[in-house]
Amino acid sequence: MRLQGEHAFEAPRQVVWEAVMDPEVIARVMPGCKALERVGENAYQGAMKIKVGPVQGEFKGAVTLSDLDPPSSYRLKLSGKGAPGFVEGEGTLTLSDAEDGGTKLIYDLEAKVGGRIAAVGQRLLDSSARVIARQSLEGLEAQIKARHDGGETAAAAAAPSEADFAGRFAKGLAAELIPPERRPLAGGVAVVVLLALAYLIFRSCG
Amino acid sequence: MGVIGSSIKRREDPALITGRGRYTDDLSLPGMLHAVIVRSPHAHARIVSIDAAAARAAEGVVAVYDGRDLVPGGEIKGVPTGWLLPDLKVPVHPLLAVDRVRYVGDGVAVVVAESRYAARDAADLVEVEYEPLPAVVDPAKATADGAPRIHDEAPENVAFDWQLGDREKTDAAFAAATKVARLKLRNNRLIPHAVEPRACLADYDPTSGELTLRMTSQNPHVHRLLMHLASMGLPEHKMRIIAPEVGGGFGSKIHHYPDEAITAWCAINLKRPVKWTATRSEANLTDAHGRDHATTAELALDDGGRILGLRVETYAAMGAYLSTFAASVPTYLYGTLLSGQYDIPAIHVHVYGVFTNTTPVDAYRGAGRPEATFVVERLMDAAAEVCGLDPAAIRRRNFVPPEKFPYPTQVALEYDSGNYEPALDKALELAGYDALREAQKAARDDPKKPLIGIGLSSYIEACGLAPSQVVGALGAQAGLWESAKIRVQPSGSVTVYTGSSAHGQGHHTTFAQIVADKLGIDPEQVEVVHGDTEKVQFGMGTYGSRSAAVGGSAIATATDKVVAKARKIAAHLLEAAEEDVVFDPAADGGPAFHVRGVPDKRQGWGDVVLQAYLAHNYPDDLEPGLEETSFYNPSNFVYPFGTHVAVVEIDRETGEVRLARYVAVDDCGNQINPMIVAGQVHGGIAQGVGQALWEQAVYDDSGQLVTGTLLDYAVPRAHNLPSFETDHTVTPCPHNPLGVKGIGEAGTIASPAAVVNAVVDALKPYGVNHLDMPITPEKVWRAIHLKGAL
Numbered sequence: 001m002r003l004q005g006e007h008a009f010e011a012p013r014q015v016v017w018e019a020v021m022d023p024e025v026i027a028r029v030m031p032g033c034k035a036l037e038r039v040g041e042n043a044y045q046g047a048m049k050i051k052v053g054p055v056q057g058e059f060k061g062a063v064t065l066s067d068l069d070p071p072s073s074y075r076l077k078l079s080g081k082g083a084p085g086f087v088e089g090e091g092t093l094t095l096s097d098a099e100d101g102g103t104k105l106i107y108d109l110e111a112k113v114g115g116r117i118a119a120v121g122q123r124l125l126d127s128s129a130r131v132i133a134r135q136s137l138e139g140l141e142a143q144i145k146a147r148h149d150g151g152e153t154a155a156a157a158a159a160p161s162e163a164d165f166a167g168r169f170a171k172g173l174a175a176e177l178i179p180p181e182r183r184p185l186a187g188g189v190a191v192v193v194l195l196a197l198a199y200l201i202f203r204s205c206g
Numbered sequence: 207m208g209v210i211g212s213s214i215k216r217r218e219d220p221a222l223i224t225g226r227g228r229y230t231d232d233l234s235l236p237g238m239l240h241a242v243i244v245r246s247p248h249a250h251a252r253i254v255s256i257d258a259a260a261a262r263a264a265e266g267v268v269a270v271y272d273g274r275d276l277v278p279g280g281e282i283k284g285v286p287t288g289w290l291l292p293d294l295k296v297p298v299h300p301l302l303a304v305d306r307v308r309y310v311g312d313g314v315a316v317v318v319a320e321s322r323y324a325a326r327d328a329a330d331l332v333e334v335e336y337e338p339l340p341a342v343v344d345p346a347k348a349t350a351d352g353a354p355r356i357h358d359e360a361p362e363n364v365a366f367d368w369q370l371g372d373r374e375k376t377d378a379a380f381a382a383a384t385k386v387a388r389l390k391l392r393n394n395r396l397i398p399h400a401v402e403p404r405a406c407l408a409d410y411d412p413t414s415g416e417l418t419l420r421m422t423s424q425n426p427h428v429h430r431l432l433m434h435l436a437s438m439g440l441p442e443h444k445m446r447i448i449a450p451e452v453g454g455g456f457g458s459k460i461h462h463y464p465d466e467a468i469t470a471w472c473a474i475n476l477k478r479p480v481k482w483t484a485t486r487s488e489a490n491l492t493d494a495h496g497r498d499h500a501t502t503a504e505l506a507l508d509d510g511g512r513i514l515g516l517r518v519e520t521y522a523a524m525g526a527y528l529s530t531f532a533a534s535v536p537t538y539l540y541g542t543l544l545s546g547q548y549d550i551p552a553i554h555v556h557v558y559g560v561f562t563n564t565t566p567v568d569a570y571r572g573a574g575r576p577e578a579t580f581v582v583e584r585l586m587d588a589a590a591e592v593c594g595l596d597p598a599a600i601r602r603r604n605f606v607p608p609e610k611f612p613y614p615t616q617v618a619l620e621y622d623s624g625n626y627e628p629a630l631d632k633a634l635e636l637a638g639y640d641a642l643r644e645a646q647k648a649a650r651d652d653p654k655k656p657l658i659g660i661g662l663s664s665y666i667e668a669c670g671l672a673p674s675q676v677v678g679a680l681g682a683q684a685g686l687w688e689s690a691k692i693r694v695q696p697s698g699s700v701t702v703y704t705g706s707s708a709h710g711q712g713h714h715t716t717f718a719q720i721v722a723d724k725l726g727i728d729p730e731q732v733e734v735v736h737g738d739t740e741k742v743q744f745g746m747g748t749y750g751s752r753s754a755a756v757g758g759s760a761i762a763t764a765t766d767k768v769v770a771k772a773r774k775i776a777a778h779l780l781e782a783a784e785e786d787v788v789f790d791p792a793a794d795g796g797p798a799f800h801v802r803g804v805p806d807k808r809q810g811w812g813d814v815v816l817q818a819y820l821a822h823n824y825p826d827d828l829e830p831g832l833e834e835t836s837f838y839n840p841s842n843f844v845y846p847f848g849t850h851v852a853v854v855e856i857d858r859e860t861g862e863v864r865l866a867r868y869v870a871v872d873d874c875g876n877q878i879n880p881m882i883v884a885g886q887v888h889g890g891i892a893q894g895v896g897q898a899l900w901e902q903a904v905y906d907d908s909g910q911l912v913t914g915t916l917l918d919y920a921v922p923r924a925h926n927l928p929s930f931e932t933d934h935t936v937t938p939c940p941h942n943p944l945g946v947k948g949i950g951e952a953g954t955i956a957s958p959a960a961v962v963n964a965v966v967d968a969l970k971p972y973g974v975n976h977l978d979m980p981i982t983p984e985k986v987w988r989a990i991h992l993k994g995a996l
Contacts, residue, residue, distance in 0.1 A: 114910050119913075120917070
């Protein structure tokens with residue numbers, strides 16, 4: 001599975017860099033992330049609760065950063081395992097100056113997923129991963145904004161709730177199912193609501 | 207019409223369709239524990255460590271064992287393989303993996319707990335550290351240089367390298383040919399999907415040392431023997447295996463898997479009953495899969511479309527270990543069927559059985575014969591195209607003619623009987639073949655209409671497994687006869703004990719019909735008992751469409767023995783010479799013995815039976831009682847055949863294939879119960895159509911099964927299928943007492959080729975000469991809209 005994407009931040013590169021290097025910030029913005037602690041130089045350990053379709057469970061994992069080039073890029077390697085299976089991934093995170101004075105973040109990860117989560121949730125996996133990524137980045141943006149705008153405390157931007165995740169997941173699905181040119185606003189909203197409901201029911205059954 | 211030949215409703219159905227059938231998982235015993243098996247999420251990995259401390263400490267957990275616990279003496283008890291080939295590499299298949307896992311689903315530990323839920327939760331707490339190794343899933347790539355080695359015993363990942371036929375003669379035929387049809391075929395990997403997943407309940411009595419194992423089995427005696435010999439080591443007479451109601455098998459419940467032996471081992475060790483039931487996704491990961499061939503096949507022909515030779519090379523996936531009958535499926539059940547219904551003067555087949563990091567592959571409904579039929583019948587269509595002949599015409603031209611029977615093929619079989627053209631004619635007539643071709647032409651010219659395709663499949667199979675001497679010579683580690691015991695109770699009702707173990711086939715009905723017909727009694731007076739090693743004499747079980755042909759023949763033979771003994775008693779009662787006494791099951795006033803030519807001098811069946819037990823007025827030289835056993839060993843396979851016609855409609859814009867009609871004309875010889883025959887044909891066709899259009903077990907490159915649930919693995923549903931149009935011809939089997947042949951697999955054998963031929967036929971205007979199964983709308987759409995960009 002390949003995870004690629006980018007995100008724009010309205011903050012200078014150094015600020016974004018500090019945020020993405022701060023395990024506390026990351027732990028706060030990743031949905032389901034229960035803890036992330038530094039266990040060595042550029043090495044972190046954490047736990048994350050994941051639900052993909054009917055599969056759920058806790059992953060314990062480790063993240064190692066390498067080839068650090070502050071404030072521009074690093075490589076990361078992650079491995080996690082738990083009852084639902086395992087995840088192993090490797091990739092890069094790159095920051096560059098955007099024209100508007102902000103920062104552009106590009107991530108590119110190649111991940112291997114195995115076990116129950118691969119067998120049962122395969123079709124939902126891509127969308128799920130993308131939603132987690134997007135949600136994390138939006139959370140990160142809020143954190144950075146809060147920091148950048150002065151307040152050192154960023155409690156306002158708490159980790160998203162489960163229902164929030166479900167809604168966003170459904171939105172992600174809808175976005176994939178319906179090509180942009182055929183996405184009428186009202187209809188789109190209805191689809192999102194329906195899918196969100198379906199997803200919540202699905203999850204409660206799992 | 208007698209009782210044989212009438213469509214009596216299945217006597218087993220009222221209980222089953224009202225939910226009163228008792229399956230293994232419905233059964234419970236006092237003090238019963240539950241086992242859950244921890245399975246590898248990696249396709250290939252070294253086990254670095256297993257830490258079960260947290261699982262052991264969890265509430266309700268009684269024990270956790272890993273592969274090493276199961277081999278305290280150091281000798282790894284493993285799962286055996288039951289069919290050997292020359293130079294077959296048989297790697298050890300431990301009950302639980304030791305040091306290394308070889309497919310996703312390979313068992314690494316078992317958790318036993320007071321409840322199913324506690325066991326399942328605790329299974330998640332078993333910490334296994336793996337060091338992943340590279341995996342290979344494609345049989346065509348597993349033998350390449352640099353492919354990961356799965357077993358040290360098989361350095362090239364080749365389990366066997368097997369050939370049949372005459373290579374030189376075949377090469378000469380190709381050298382002489384003016385036309386050659388050539389295809390590369392993938393026979394897609396399938397998951398059996400019996401409605402009831404595998405389950406077992408083990409109960410050990412430490413006082414007597416007896417183990418009772420209730421399990422989902424197609425062959426309880428074979429399971430007992432294999433477990434005695436290989437995995438359990440208990441004396442055979444101290445093991446009782448019972449198959450309660452079994453909810454389908456399709457082959458997947460023939461084999462000896464580790465799970466039942468692990469559960470039994472836990473019950474013995476803990477001295478408490480233990481139950482294990484697979485979840486559906488666990489079944490998908492661990493039930494032996496079917497098919498998975500990569501084949502190159504060529505047919506040599508002359509200008510007139512006569513076949514000169516056939517050359518086939520196949521890479522057959524074995525999966526990660528050799529399952530019980532894995533080695534026989536792509537060899538003696540496949541290579542031997544490559545002559546099809548045709549008079550082919552030269553054939554050579556070369557099969558590589560290849561290990562891959564996937565679930566083991568073994569017999570699945572049809573077992574080898576669907577793969578063979580697919581090769582032959584796809585080639586016949588390709589040959590028709592090359593020779594410019596109609597598909598029906600080229601088949602007709604090459605059929606083995608009726609006067610050539612018994613017909614020895616170039617691939618080791620002797621077809622006992624057959625008459626192929628009438629079945630083809632009947633199928634074409636039922637389908638309205640000429641009119642269909644007209645409609646096809648008209649539809650092609652009208653872009654608004656769906657494309658129409660017509661596909662034929664003239665199949666043959668060898669079933670009724672099997673003559674014991676023959677299969678013994680070919681490597682089987684068992685004889686394939688069948689047993690029957692007929693016990694006539696003093697009041698005249700009959701109990702039949704059959705070694706053929708039913709799991710949906712209708713034994714309670716058809717077997718009762720055989721006895722009732724022969725004895726002239728009501729089928730309701732006949733009870734059929736099977737599936738219990740304690741009640742029934744050794745028997746070989748149900749698979750390979752053998753129940754009627756072999757099990758039924760054993761029952762017929764044992765019934766004849768009963769009549770022969772009763773005749774002696776009747777002769778004594780009638781004060782006549784035995785040879786002058788005849789039995790008339792259809793006599794007025796009920797079945798009776800009478801003196802030849804003097805119907806009034808008679809003794810009713812009931813009186814004779816009663817006298818067998820009273821023995822008050824009884825011949826001196828005869829033992830009392832009326833109970834006979836027969837072990838029937840067939841002298842040949844049986845060879846059902848037929849022609850199926852599939853008609854498909856293809857939406858040009860979406861590529862969707864609709865199966866519009868399906869015509870099946872089968873010849874299974876005499877039919878004991880035509881309704882049950884039709885039911886078998888229907889189910890078989892549905893499964894074969896499933897393979898052609900929807901089903902496929904897909905592994906990603908790292909060996910993850912990505913179609914692990916029914917969300918992603920599409921089994922056929924009723925609304926996907928038309929009403930089947932079935933008919934038959936009758937060419938009785940000449941060598942068994944009932945003149946019957948098997949029909950349980952025919953539908954699955956014939957239909958994939960019929961459907962694929964129909965789709966390719968529809969797509970001819972687009973230059974398509976083959977599409978691999980399952981033929982999804984995407985493949986068809988690409989074939990139509992992106993010519994050549996497949």
